[in-house]
Amino acid sequence: MITIYGMTDSGNCYKPRLLMAKLGRPFKHVETSSRDGTTRSTAYLAKNANGKVPLLELEDGRFLAESNAILLYLAEGTRLLPTDAYERALVYQWLFFEQYSHEPYIAVRRSLMTYPERAVLATPERLASLLESGNRALGVMEAQLRKTPFLAGDAMSVADIALYAYTQDASVGGYDLGVLPAVRAWLARIEADQGHVPMAWLP
Amino acid sequence: MITIYGMTDSGNCYKPRLLMAKLGRPFKHVETSSRDGTTRSTAYLAKNANGKVPLLELEDGRFLAESNAILLYLAEGTRLLPTDAYERALVYQWLFFEQYSHEPYIAVRRSLMTYPERAVLATPERLASLLESGNRALGVMEAQLRKTPFLAGDAMSVADIALYAYTQDASVGGYDLGVLPAVRAWLARIEADQGHVPMAWLP
Numbered sequence: 146m147i148t149i150y151g152m153t154d155s156g157n158c159y160k161p162r163l164l165m166a167k168l169g170r171p172f173k174h175v176e177t178s179s180r181d182g183t184t185r186s187t188a189y190l191a192k193n194a195n196g197k198v199p200l201l202e203l204e205d206g207r208f209l210a211e212s213n214a215i216l217l218y219l220a221e222g223t224r225l226l227p228t229d230a231y232e233r234a235l236v237y238q239w240l241f242f243e244q245y246s247h248e249p250y251i252a253v254r255r256s257l258m259t260y261p262e263r264a265v266l267a268t269p270e271r272l273a274s275l276l277e278s279g280n281r282a283l284g285v286m287e288a289q290l291r292k293t294p295f296l297a298g299d300a301m302s303v304a305d306i307a308l309y310a311y312t313q314d315a316s317v318g319g320y321d322l323g324v325l326p327a328v329r330a331w332l333a334r335i336e337a338d339q340g341h342v343p344m345a346w347l348p
Numbered sequence: 349m350i351t352i353y354g355m356t357d358s359g360n361c362y363k364p365r366l367l368m369a370k371l372g373r374p375f376k377h378v379e380t381s382s383r384d385g386t387t388r389s390t391a392y393l394a395k396n397a398n399g400k401v402p403l404l405e406l407e408d409g410r411f412l413a414e415s416n417a418i419l420l421y422l423a424e425g426t427r428l429l430p431t432d433a434y435e436r437a438l439v440y441q442w443l444f445f446e447q448y449s450h451e452p453y454i455a456v457r458r459s460l461m462t463y464p465e466r467a468v469l470a471t472p473e474r475l476a477s478l479l480e481s482g483n484r485a486l487g488v489m490e491a492q493l494r495k496t497p498f499l500a501g502d503a504m505s506v507a508d509i510a511l512y513a514y515t516q517d518a519s520v521g522g523y524d525l526g527v528l529p530a531v532r533a534w535l536a537r538i539e540a541d542q543g544h545v546p547m548a549w550l551p
Contacts, residue, residue, distance in 0.1 A: 194488050194491050194492065195445060195449060195488050197449075203434070207434060209434070209437050209438070209441060210441050210445075211440065211441045211444035211445060211448075212444075213440070213444050214437055214438075214440035214441040214443075214444050215437075217437065217440050218433065218434070218436075218437035218440070221433055230421065230424055231406070231410060231412070231421070233421075234412050234417055234418075234420065234421035235412070235417075237414065237416070237417035237420050237421070238412055238413050238414045238417040240417075240444075241414035241415075241416050241417050241443075241444075241447055242398060242413075242414060244444055244447050244448045245414075245447050245448070245451075245452075246398060246400075248448075249448075249452070285397045285398050288397050289397065
């Protein structure tokens, strides 16, 4: 059985758990915090030199890091990753959008507002900048979701799983989803899909 | 023929040009600046709602954004993208590493130090923080390249193309490659590979 090292209260770590639940596949969860120094320990750095979670360990002991790389690996050959070259490329596009234009604002603002050890970094200027950039990312999603039911087109994919993770509780970071009807309808479509589990769920 | 919209002096835009050169494939270049407002114009946002370069336009008029998604799309079926599922996943891993843990520090520090309009953002605290985080990313690469000749293993891949783009001139942003012998040997291996072109090259 594969193992996923992850912190429960992390959207990036929620992504592979949600995918495995939707695929109905068993896995072992190892709680691994990025807040208490665990991911910077010598033992953990030997598994992932970049010192981040989530991390996938295959049955043969090989490792794979980066949440969206894990999604692509696990979804290969399933309904959640297209085989058509261009449709598949759009999935890649949204996965990179998530890590570059969405997570660094929406996830970071959430952590600054909810993790006491990060409160010192939550200056008014930084919170305002993160709000503006995050809202721009949500606007790009809203525009796409007014045209297609899922981000990469007609079918749900791992791009939707990846962007669901930090969009579903963006309000915790102060983002107003009330003004984004297409995003809210999309969240509901993902939640209605088979095997859905909330962020707090563990196997 | 495909078209690539990009800014010559951008590592992200260099990536697809370098890949096409190494593959010996012709393409059309359309100079598109992210510094003069072009990528935020109504005409450009109609092509890419996220307002960034590079952008790929296929012969049939369809678009694909995100530099690393473009690399994966163009490299499909070539020597620069493995077919083995795990080897391919390692390529994904390094591509996401590049966009999350490398580019936001190394490319950003370079732009703060060389683009006059960004100088106001180049505070000593920010430059120090970017130096530390960028050096951490370079250290992760150095550790891998002491074990394997290329980032994802024995063969060159688009992961190497992606990370070459902003590593090759990291010294412009103040990073010292002199202390990273494995990284320097890897840069030389990529430059010795067929079809190599410098960043300033245009078709």
